[in-house]
Amino acid sequence: MLNTKTKGLLALVTVVVCVSLAFAFMVNRASAHKVAHDSETLQAFTDAFMEQVIRGDNLFHGGTEPGINLSNTGMACAMCHPFSSDIHPHEFPKFQEQMSEFATLRDMINWCIEKPNEGEIIDPDGEQMKALEAYMYWSNRGSVLDPGRH
Amino acid sequence: MPEKKQGSSDKVVGGNVDITRRTFLHKSLLTGGAIATGSAVGFFQTLSSMEVANAAGESFSFAWVSDTHLYPQTLNQRFIDKATRAFGEVQAMGSEFDFMIFGGDLAQRGDPVELELGAELLKEVTIQKHFIPGEHDWYLDLGEAWNQHFGESPWSFEHKGVLIIGLDTVGSAPDYWSARGMTPKERMGHMEALDGSQAGPWSGLGSKNRQWLSSALSDWPKDAPVIIFSHTPLWECYAPWNFWIRDWRQVHEIIAPWQNITNVHGHVHQPLYNEIGGMRSIGMLATSWPWPYAPQGVPEITKPMLRVDPGDHFDGVGWGKLSMADGYMDNEYMMWREQVFGTTRADSGTGDNQNQVLSPRIADRGWTGD
Numbered sequence: 001m002l003n004t005k006t007k008g009l010l011a012l013v014t015v016v017v018c019v020s021l022a023f024a025f026m027v028n029r030a031s032a033h034k035v036a037h038d039s040e041t042l043q044a045f046t047d048a049f050m051e052q053v054i055r056g057d058n059l060f061h062g063g064t065e066p067g068i069n070l071s072n073t074g075m076a077c078a079m080c081h082p083f084s085s086d087i088h089p090h091e092f093p094k095f096q097e098q099m100s101e102f103a104t105l106r107d108m109i110n111w112c113i114e115k116p117n118e119g120e121i122i123d124p125d126g127e128q129m130k131a132l133e134a135y136m137y138w139s140n141r142g143s144v145l146d147p148g149r150h
Numbered sequence: 151m152p153e154k155k156q157g158s159s160d161k162v163v164g165g166n167v168d169i170t171r172r173t174f175l176h177k178s179l180l181t182g183g184a185i186a187t188g189s190a191v192g193f194f195q196t197l198s199s200m201e202v203a204n205a206a207g208e209s210f211s212f213a214w215v216s217d218t219h220l221y222p223q224t225l226n227q228r229f230i231d232k233a234t235r236a237f238g239e240v241q242a243m244g245s246e247f248d249f250m251i252f253g254g255d256l257a258q259r260g261d262p263v264e265l266e267l268g269a270e271l272l273k274e275v276t277i278q279k280h281f282i283p284g285e286h287d288w289y290l291d292l293g294e295a296w297n298q299h300f301g302e303s304p305w306s307f308e309h310k311g312v313l314i315i316g317l318d319t320v321g322s323a324p325d326y327w328s329a330r331g332m333t334p335k336e337r338m339g340h341m342e343a344l345d346g347s348q349a350g351p352w353s354g355l356g357s358k359n360r361q362w363l364s365s366a367l368s369d370w371p372k373d374a375p376v377i378i379f380s381h382t383p384l385w386e387c388y389a390p391w392n393f394w395i396r397d398w399r400q401v402h403e404i405i406a407p408w409q410n411i412t413n414v415h416g417h418v419h420q421p422l423y424n425e426i427g428g429m430r431s432i433g434m435l436a437t438s439w440p441w442p443y444a445p446q447g448v449p450e451i452t453k454p455m456l457r458v459d460p461g462d463h464f465d466g467v468g469w470g471k472l473s474m475a476d477g478y479m480d481n482e483y484m485m486w487r488e489q490v491f492g493t494t495r496a497d498s499g500t501g502d503n504q505n506q507v508l509s510p511r512i513a514d515r516g517w518t519g520d
C-alpha cells in the first residue's frame with residue numbers, strides 16, 4: 001500500500017521522466033535542424049559518408065565482401081572505368097540503350113555486374129549497392145547534373 | 151600530290167581502302183578529300199619534310215599486337231580468345247608483314263603462369279617477332295620472367311631504310327615499394343590498377359635509357375625515317391594514368407633533330423594521335439578491353455573511337471596493321487567492328503565527357519603497408 005506522499009512523489013517522478021524523455025527525444029530528432037552544427041557533428045556526417053565511399057572504392061577496384069560476387073572474369077569495374085570515368089552518375093536516370101529501357105544508376109550497375117563482369121547482381125537497395133553508388137557520386141562530384149543524356 | 155598519296159595507301163592495304171578505320175598520317179591525304187573531318191586541315195605542316203624523306207626506301211608492312219592482359223586460363227577465357235584471334239589474324243596475313251611487334255602487357259599480374267600462357271599463344275605467329283614490355287609484365291619480379299621469355303629491351307635495328315627502335319618505358323619506375331615494405335605481390339597489385347595512387351609516375355625512360363636512345367640515334371641521318379615502339383606514349387597525354395613518360399621533355403630534346411619519327415605505342419587501349427615537332431605518335435588498340443579517353447579529352451588531331459558496347463567483349467578491341475611507304479606511315483586499326491571512329495558527339499568515346507569532372511580514387515591513398 002502506497003501512502004499519498006509516495007504516490008505524489010511517484011507521479012512527480014513519472015512526469016519528470018516523461019518530460020525529460022520527450023525532451024531528449026525532441027532534441028535527438030530535431031537537433032539537426034534546430035541547433036547549430038558544431039564541427040564535430042559535421043565531421044561525423046562526413047566520416048559516415050566517406051566510410052561508404054571507401055567501401056565502394058574497394059568494391060569497384062576488385063575488393064570482395066562476404067555474400068556477393070561482383071565478377072567472374074577477374075575484371076573489376078575500375079579496369080574499364082578508371083577514376084569512375086564513363087560511369088556518368090549525373091546522367092541518370094535515362095533511357096539505357098544496352099537494356100532498351102528507362103534505367104537508374106543502380107539498374108546499370110547491376111547490368112555491368114551481369115554482362116561485362118559475368119558476376120551476380122546485388123540487392124538494389126543493399127549496402128554494397130549504396131557503397132558503390134557513394135563512390136561513383138563522390139568521384140564524379142562537380143560533374144554537371146544532366147539527367148537523360150545519352 | 152593527293153592522288154599519289156592515296157595511291158600509295160591503296161597499294162599498302164591491298165586496294166580495298168576502308169577509310170573509316172585508318173589514321174591518315176599526312177596532310178596531303180587529309181586535304182585530298184579522303185576524310186571529312188573539317189578540322190583536320192593544316193595540322194601536318196611541321197611534317198612536310200616527310201614528303202621526300204624516304205622516297206628511295208622500300209615499302210613494308212608490319213603488325214602490332216599489344217595489351218592482351220592474360221590471366222591464368224582458369225580465371226578468364228575471354229582474354230585468351232581475343233589474343234588468339236589477333237595472333238591468328240596476323241598469322242593468316244603473315245606474308246604481308248615483315249614482322250610483328252608485341253607492345254607489352256601480355257600478362258595482367260606479371261604472373262609466370264600468365265607469361266608462359268602468352269608465350270604459348272604467341273607460337274601461333276611464325277613471322278619474325280619483336281617485344282617490348284608493359285608494366286603488367288614487369289612488377290611482380292621486376293622483369294625477370296619477361297626478359298627470359300622475350301629478351302631484353304631497348305633494342306634497335308635497321309630495316310629497309312628505316313631505323314626501328316624498341317624502348318623499355320616501364321622498367322625504371324621510382325621505387326615506391328621498398329620504403330613501404332611491399333611484397334612483390336603488393337607491388338604488382340598497386341601497379342595493376344591504372345588509376346591507383348601508389349605506383350606514381352612509373353612510366354619513363356630514365357637516364358640510362360635516355361643515354362641509350364641518344365647513342366642509338368646518333369649516326370642516323372636527321373631526315374631519314376625512324377619508328378620508335380614504346381609501351382606508353384612518348385608525350386604527356388594524361389599523367390594520372392601514366393598516359394605519358396614522365397621524362398618526355400628530356401626525351402623530346404634528344405629526338406628533336408630527327409624530322410621523321412613515328413612513335414607507335416600501346417597502354418592506352420584506344421585510338422590516339424598526336425604530333426609534336428618531328429614526331430607523330432599513334433596509340434594502338436588492346437585485344438583485351440578498351441580504356442575510356444582521358445578526362446580532359448584528346449588532341450584535336452585525334453579521331454576518337456566510337457563508344458563501346460560493354461555487352462560485347464569483342465567490341466572496341468583488336469590489333470593494328472602499319473605500313474611504311476615512300477616515307478609515309480599508314481596505320482589501319484584492325485578493330486573487330488564495322489566502324490572505328492565516332493564522328494558525332496553521341497557516338498564518340500569522348501563526346502559524353504563534357505559534363506564529367508573526376509577525382510582520383512581514395513581507398514588506396516593512405517596505404518602504409520600491411
Ligand SMILES: [Fe+2]
Pocket residue numbers: 217219254255284417418419436
Ligand atoms: Fe595495357
Ligand SMILES: [Fe+2]
Pocket residue numbers: 255284285286381416417
Ligand atoms: Fe600498360
